[in-house]
Structure formats: C-alpha cells, structure tokens
Amino acid sequence: MEIRFEPRQVLKKKPQGPLGFGKYYTDYMFMCDWDADQGGFHDARIIPFGPIELDPATMVLHYAQETFEGLKAYRTADNKIQLFRPEKNAKRFANSNERLSMPQVPEEFFVQAIRELVKVEKDWVPQNEGESLYIRPFMFASESAVGVHPAVSYKFMIILSPVGAYYPQGMAPVKIWVEDDYIRAAPGGTGFTKCGGNYAGSLKAQEKAEEKGYTQVLWLDGVHKKYVEEVGSMNVMFLIDNEVWTAPIDGTVLPGVTRDSILHLLSDWGYTIREEHLAIDDLMAAAQDGRLQEAWGTGTAAVISPIGELYYKGTATQINDFKTGELTQKLYDTLTGIQWGKLEDPYHWTQVVE
Numbered sequence: 557m558e559i560r561f562e563p564r565q566v567l568k569k570k571p572q573g574p575l576g577f578g579k580y581y582t583d584y585m586f587m588c589d590w591d592a593d594q595g596g597f598h599d600a601r602i603i604p605f606g607p608i609e610l611d612p613a614t615m616v617l618h619y620a621q622e623t624f625e626g627l628k629a630y631r632t633a634d635n636k637i638q639l640f641r642p643e644k645n646a647k648r649f650a651n652s653n654e655r656l657s658m659p660q661v662p663e664e665f666f667v668q669a670i671r672e673l674v675k676v677e678k679d680w681v682p683q684n685e686g687e688s689l690y691i692r693p694f695m696f697a698s699e700s701a702v703g704v705h706p707a708v709s710y711k712f713m714i715i716l717s718p719v720g721a722y723y724p725q726g727m728a729p730v731k732i733w734v735e736d737d738y739i740r741a742a743p744g745g746t747g748f749t750k751c752g753g754n755y756a757g758s759l760k761a762q763e764k765a766e767e768k769g770y771t772q773v774l775w776l777d778g779v780h781k782k783y784v785e786e787v788g789s790m791n792v793m794f795l796i797d798n799e800v801w802t803a804p805i806d807g808t809v810l811p812g813v814t815r816d817s818i819l820h821l822l823s824d825w826g827y828t829i830r831e832e833h834l835a836i837d838d839l840m841a842a843a844q845d846g847r848l849q850e851a852w853g854t855g856t857a858a859v860i861s862p863i864g865e866l867y868y869k870g871t872a873t874q875i876n877d878f879k880t881g882e883l884t885q886k887l888y889d890t891l892t893g894i895q896w897g898k899l900e901d902p903y904h905w906t907q908v909v910e
C-alpha cells in the first residue's frame with residue numbers, strides 16, 4: 557500500500573542522558589484508517605507525532621476494542637538499523653485482532669509500515685549500549701456509537717520511542733510477587749492476545765506487589781490458581797535440575813517473540829525444555845531445596861530479566877542468592893548480541909531496514 561508522507565516544520569530536540577522506558581516519542585507517527593464502507597484499509601500516512609481528536613462516543617473508550625504490539629529497532633556497530641522478527645509480531649497482532657473481532661492487518665502491510673516509519677526516523681535509533689527504538693503498533697475501534705457491537709471503523713497506528721532498560725535496575729535481579737487472589741486470564745478468554753484490557757485488569761495486583769516492594773506479579777492460572785503462567789510484562793522460565801520449565805501456549809499465556817527465540821537457543825544448546833503446567837507448590841519446593849537454579853523473564857521490553865526472589869503466601873525465597881545466573885547471562889548476551897548485530901544470526905531473525 558502507498559504510504560503518504562506529511563513533513564513537519566520543526567523537528568524535536570533529541571533527549572540527552574538516560575532514556576528510561578517510554579518517556580520520549582519521535583517526530584512522526586504512522587496512521588491508517590479502516591472503514592467497512594470504504595473497502596477496508598485506506599489513507600496510510602506518516603504524519604507529525606501529536607494528539608489525535610476523538611469523539612466522546614468513540615467505541616474504544618467504552619468497550620476497549622484495542623490491540624497492540626511491541627518490537628524494537630537496533631543500531632549495529634556498522635551503523636545499520638535492523639528489526640528483530642517483525643513477522644512474528646505481525647502474526648500475533650492478526651491473532652489478537654481476530655479474537656477481538658477486529659480487522660486483521662496483512663503481515664506485509666504491517667512490516668512495510670514499520671520499515672517506512674523507522675526509515676524516516678532513523679536518526680532516533682539510539683547509539684548507546686543497551687538502547688534501542690521501541691516500536692508500538694496499535695489498533696482501536698474509532699466508530700462513534702454506544703451500542704455494543706464490533707466497530708465498523710478503526711485506526712491502525714504506530715508510534716516510536718527511544719528506550720533504555722525497562723526496569724530501572726537494568727539487567728539485575730528483580731523481586732516477583734506470586735499473585736494468589738486476582739487472576740489475569742482464563743481459558744476461552746483473551747490471555748493469548750495483546751489487548752489493552754488484559755493490562756488494565758492486571759494493575760490492581762501490580763499495585764499490591766509494588767506496595768510490598770516487589771517489581772512485578774507472577775500470575776497463576778485462572779481456574780485453580782495453582783499453575784505458573786506469566787509475569788506482568790514478560791513470559792517466565794525456570795531452570796530446575798538442569799531442565800527449563802515454561803508455561804505452554806494454550807490460550808491463557810502470551811506467545812512471546814522473545815520466549816520463542818529463547819526456546820530455540822536453549823534447544824540448540826541441548827537443554828530439555830518442559831513446556832508444561834508447573835504447580836506453584838512444586839516451584840516453591842524446588843526453590844527451597846535448591847533445585848531451582850535460575851529463573852528469568854523474557855520480553856521485548858524486558859529482554860531477559862533475572863528473577864532473584866519469589867514471594868508466595870507469606871514466604872519469600874531467594875533464587876541463586878539473588879545473583880544473575882550463568883545461563884540467564886548467556887541467554888541475554890546471545891540474544892542481544894544477535895539483535896545488535898554483534899553476533900552472527902544463524903536463524904535469520906534480523907532484517908536490515910537501512
């Protein structure tokens with residue numbers, strides 16, 4: 557599809573110093589409309605970044621028909637800019653939209669829009685170690701109506717934000733609160749999608765965890781509150797007796813692109829992978845008797861995040877003496893090495909934008 561470009565008069569000043577996560581936005585954004593009565597997607601454009609006007613009856617504000625994605629552009633040592641597996645995000649976005657009765661963005665169009673916007677904004681891709689350009693595609697119901705039905709109009713947008721580490725502590729162990737009251741997802745629900753509603757429903761438990769001094773929540777399954785699922789902004793993996801455990805992708809867990817990449821690496825390195833339901837009682841017992849060797853989260857924003865402590869029902873247990881484990885470090889180094897072009901990419905996961 558042709559994407560029109562509308563230049564702005566004055567470019568913003570680039571941020572100096574630490575970027576944090578999601579604090580700064582670039583000069584331009586991508587926007588495209590979808591209207592049932594205009595044959596679907598039309599008027600794709602890259603326009604100056606700025607506020608958008610919405611009618612108070614816009615359906616997303618009432619019924620939360622909204623989905624999003626997250627991926628990054630990386631600057632390599634030889635000054636190329638590359639994306640990491642954008643086609644995986646395109647597929648997950650399409651699956652999310654299908655579940656929320658929203659039109660699916662064709663994979664080619666999704667990747668084209670990202671590539672063109674990143675090309676325009678190439679000077680915003682940071683140079684410093686550990687920094688990248690976070691890409692946030694999203695789509696929402698833009699029809700004005702208060703009756704409950706799938707909207708007949710949508711906006712597909714992409715914004716960009718230069719970022720550093722997601723957690724203020726960077727690549728250092730985080731403390732995780734195992735939530736045994738609130739739930740995130742249940743079979744038949746939207747747990748496997750990246751929709752805003754999943755995150756809105758998670759905030760109460762997140763607040764509770766933060767009040768107690770924990771960084772994030774580890775969710776248990778919504779039916780029995782017994783099996784380990786995922787952490788607020790990342791999938792989660794455990795090294796127990798030299799085997800790697802992670803929840804299966806069967807409807808309630810987000811199919812993470814980083815999760816998939818890490819499982820590829822681990823299986824190539826000869827690890828046995830147990831994509832199985834792991835009971836929290838078994839996990840805590842393994843932590844207490846020293847069989848839980850390492851734990852880490854995986855996510856685009858979080859990258860690889862070591863987990864140093866788990867709190868469940870009154871008991872806090874440290875993992876690997878609250879130190880980043882050897883395997884966790886090796887996974888981080890290998891994944892980020894491929895993403896920033898410091899290591900060879902035998903899997904063809906990266907694609908150069910420019």
Ligand code: COI
Binds near residue numbers: 625855858
């Ligand atoms: C990501 O890892 O890209 C996410 O979307 C997680 C979070 C920032 C919502």
